[in-house]
Amino acid sequence: MTNEPQPASGAYDATQITVLEGIEAVRKRPAMYIGDTGERGVHHCVYEVVDNSIDEALAGHCSRIQVIIHADGSIAINDDGRGIPVDMHATEGKPAVEVVLTTLHAGGKFDNSSYKVSGGLHGVGVSCVNALSEWLEVEVRRDGTVYHQRYERGAPKTGLERIGKTRESGTQITFKPDEQIFGATTFQWDILTSRLRELAFLNRGVCIVLEDEGQGRRESFQYEGGIREFVEHLNRSKQAVHPEVICFEQMRDDIQVEIAMQYSDAFTENIYSFANNINTIEGGTHMSGFRSALTRTINQYARANKLLKDNQDALSGEDVREGLTAVISAKIPDPQFEGQTKTKLGNGEVQGIVESVLNENLSTFFEEHPNVARAVIQKALTASRARQAARKARDLTRRKGALDSGSLPGKLADCSCRDASKTELYIVEGDSAGGSAKQGRDREFQAILPVRGKVINVEKARLDKVLSNEEIRTMITAIGTGIGEDEFNIDSARYHRIVIMTDADVDGAHIRTLLLTFFYRQMPELVERGYIYIAQPPLYKIKRRKHEQYIESEEQLTRVLLELGIEEQVFEAVDSGPRLAGDELRDFLMLLSHFERQADQVRAKGIPFEEYLRHCDPESGAFPQYRVEIDRGEEGLEYRYAFDETSLRTLREEAERELGGELEIELKGGPRALNDRPVLRWTEVFSAPRLSELAVRLKEAGFEVGRLCPGEQPVGHLYDQEDCIPVDSLFGLLESLRREGRKGLTIQRYKGLGEMNPQQLWDTTMDPGRRKMTRVMLEDAVKADEMFSILMGDDVEPRRAFIEANALNVQNLDI
Known part of the structure; x- marks a missing residue:
């Protein structure tokens, strides 16, 4: 609000007040309802429809869900539930299915008579999907009859019609995201696979099938073991500290809590929390209850059994969670989420319930399985000692940096701009390419940091060992954020673009993977914020007669x-x-x-x-x-x-x-x-x-x-x-x-950045007006953790299986 007078040309009166009703409001401000209008929003539309089918499964009426990606960019979600009601709504004067699809805050989840537990609570899910679709078709199989209706951009195009007889029941919703709303309307197989697999784990026995007609792919998910199998799936590429997954389930005050956990030899934690099947990526009260109860319970057992001496400091939360893989699932009759995208649980009563459930059950498990308890506490004690060593290594690094020339490494060719939002750091493989990059760069905003050889594989080392690697210390100092849970500060980043630029050969790919492993495991917020990029130097230079051109991909070729x-x-x-x-x-x-x-x-x-x-x-x-x-x-x-x-x-x-x-x-x-x-x-x-x-x-x-x-x-x-x-x-x-x-064509395959002179490197890879870079984004934390464990971990068998499964997909193999 302001008290300054408005200019006459900008009159502000009642005529400037716009009232948006229902579907129109969703189309005008879609991000309010689905989070954003990018790739994430498109997939959120699918989740809204699938969640309705899952709610039918939670109510005991659905056992099979099909998700089919069609060739025209549309997607169909079909279930064998009861089918959306088709009888006339008493107050709206139109079929109930039409009310559900066209009216915000309309649904069967505002009381507990139809659904005791539900992920869709606001009544805006499927109506939002309808509003944001170029077209949507609903097919309901109910009471022996098949009904069909079509909508276009949220408005009914046809009436609800009976189109035949059937012995099946259920609902199929097919929709195509509206290109007027979304920047990208393509459904990604990996993103959908991750979410549907999660839902199958969280709802034991439900069969979920994903198909892509264009690619001819099909995958089915069904798990009778529930979240126990989920933890086994997450840890299958790691070496478990104890073979049996610790798993328990308890109902308290109408809130159902399921917890499954297992420790491995990894050095990072992987904890996933869910509330009514919704992945609460920002945690919430159930996650807080789990963390606090875990630390307290392990410390109590360690003190009581003399595994932790009286004069020793208590184990920290960071210590007891090292190597832990856990899934927490809470089913709540009346959950309180932050916003429609439901990324954080806010129910205060859930924290105490999770704490008591974990404390009671884990204490009992430790008493019955003392060998497992000792192995877990021994791992936490080792983590505690490593954490103290890492703190000393950080202190030593800081002292050495302060005594040397300034605090920046000498091999860093820094830029002159001090606005981090405008600067970029190129991490370049080798001194040769580093020299070309330093000569070819724009010194105003581009900094160059050459790295020699292959940095330490942080997947196999604790932080104290990581900090002993000179190249790693150089990068940490250059980036400026610090490292470790206690000291990392994203606001101190000296560059908002950190570009990995390596050769297009096997060694370059290995170095790139080692660097990505370091950033993902030790500086994950850089990845989450989208600060990490991969340079895309050209793959080929083609020449035919007088025609010469750089080629960046196989598709372009x-x-x-x-x-x-x-x-x-x-x-x-x-x-x-x-x-x-x-x-x-x-x-x-x-x-x-x-x-x-x-x-x-x-x-x-x-x-x-x-x-x-x-x-x-x-x-x-x-x-x-x-x-x-x-x-x-x-x-x-x-x-x-x-x-x-x-x-x-x-x-x-x-x-x-x-x-x-x-x-x-x-x-x-x-x-x-x-x-x-x-x-x-x-x-x-x-x-x-x-x-x-x-x-x-x-x-x-x-x-x-x-x-x-x-x-x-x-x-x-x-x-x-x-x-x-x-x-x-x-x-x-x-x-x-x-x-x-292909006749008469000379194709030169670029492998080393050192093969290019400074001008070529600038023209093809560093010039902001012409270059192409891949931004590293975290779309699927489960898949990312699994892939780093397979490719970079100690266990050989999962890596062997991965190589065998993907051997035929390899291109440009250097042997």
């Missing part, structure tokens, strides 16, 4: 080869068709490459593309949206195609008249229906709208879609200065010109 393939090439269609060369031919090939990708998506759904192509409408270019399968039992299968929902319903009605009875609708990929009557299944082709757009463009270019695949006659001829080559199809034309692009 493929694209360039296609462009080079059309040089001095002319494509002439048969029967007085178009004649294409130069830019026209390049644009036409790009159109064909789009067609090729969509054709692969159709094949991934088990539909032969040539067959599908024959059902395209030659006049409009429209492709069928559905491939319908009529299962007549012993008479076999019949396939038909439908262009939209109306023609799908018409097709079903016609088939029922032909067969003289109702067809039972069966969910594709779901449990099989009983075979006492014919069954109707359909596969929705989510590539159809995109294919239809491409077909129109292809027709404008002078070709029918039928010429994409080989036919009886060639589609045209490819001419250059010497040859005339018949082309059997448009896809064949694409492949021929890819091969042509």
Whole structure:
């Protein structure tokens, strides 16, 4: 508020007050409801829908959840629960499912009659997803009937319609994130895998299936052991201190607490907390209760059993958590979260309950298993001694730094700017590349720190050993944040971009991995804040005649080869068709490459593309949206195609008249229906709208879609200065010109940064106007911890298994 008068041109009165209602408010300020509009927000939409299915499982009505990523960028979440109610709502005057999907703060979770425990409590989850989707379709299977309704940007496009009979129950919600809202609308397999695996661990017995139709990938998660198996999964690449996972579960004051924990030989802690299946990444009262009770219980046992002498200091929380992997799951009837994204639990009563549950059960476990208790306390005592040694090493490092020339290492070529938000530190492999980088850099904001050899693997060493490594100490001093739980201060960072720049060979990859391990294990907040980057020097330099170009990826190389393939090439269609060369031919090939990708998506759904192509409408270019399968039992299968929902319903009605009875609708990929009557299944082709757009463009270019695949006659001829080559199809034309692009081409593979002079290094890797860098982000803490343990830990077998599983994916192997 201000008392200064407003200028006349900026009048502020009642007309400036805007009232946003319901869905409109969500579209105007989406970040208020889903956290952000980037990649995280897109996936949060999926979690909102999946959480509803999980709530059905918690209520005992759902055992299987399917999540399917479709080729057009949409995603479907299907469960076998009770199905959203479809009867008319008493006060809203429309079906309950429509109320749920279009009205904020509407749902079945505001009292405990339908759901005793629930992750979705605010009633804004699925309605927000609807509001932020380009389109959303809901299919409800309930009381023997299948219902369907479509929405576009939150508004109903059709009414709720009965589309058939079924013996199944459940809900399927399919939606496509709105590109007007989200910056990125692509669903990431790894991110979804992590969350769905978590949910399967936290809800023992529930089967969750994830499929990606475009990539042909499928993974199923089902764990009868619950969070005990979760801890075993987290520790499978580590050496356990005690073989049995400590696990207990207790209900107290209507709050269910589950805790599973196991110590390993690692030097870091991995504790994950959940409240009503929500990953509370910022912790909360349940995490506070766990930490305080763990420290107190272990110290009490150690004192009582003379494992800790009377004159010794008590073990700190940091000591007792070293090497601990734990999962805390609380199920609370009325949880209080901070915001809709639910990253921190606020219920004060939960802390005391978790403390008492852990104290009682862990004390009993230690009394019954004294060998485990002694092993745990011995590890904590070793950690305590290492912590004291690390403190002395830090003190020594600081004293030495103060006595030397200033406090910055001599090998650091610092920048002149002192605004940390504008500066960047390049950690460069070797003195040779460091020399080129120092000469090529912009001294105003770019600092260079060369590192020699390979730094210590911090995955296998405690902090006191880490601090004995000269290269590590140099980096710590240059970055300026300090190190260790007690001293690290992110606000003291001297650079907000720390760029790892290593050679594009095996040694460079190893050094990069060692540095990333150091930052993730010892300075994790640098990673969490997004301060760590990886430079992307070019992989290739290609040369053909006078053409010379730097290539940064395999994908770019493929694209360039296609462009080079059309040089001095002319494509002439048969029967007085178009004649294409130069830019026209390049644009036409790009159109064909789009067609090729969509054709692969159709094949991934088990539909032969040539067959599908024959059902395209030659006049409009429209492709069928559905491939319908009529299962007549012993008479076999019949396939038909439908262009939209109306023609799908018409097709079903016609088939029922032909067969003289109702067809039972069966969910594709779901449990099989009983075979006492014919069954109707359909596969929705989510590539159809995109294919239809491409077909129109292809027709404008002078070709029918039928010429994409080989036919009886060639589609045209490819001419250059010497040859005339018949082309059997448009896809064949694409492949021929890819091969042509490699002729006469010299490809130089860059491996060492030292191979570039300072100007080349600046032009390709350091110039902010042209360079490309990869920002290191922490999307999945469980996956990251597992990967560092596998690749950098002591246990050889998990690393061997990883190498065997990924050997065929290796590219550019140096041997």
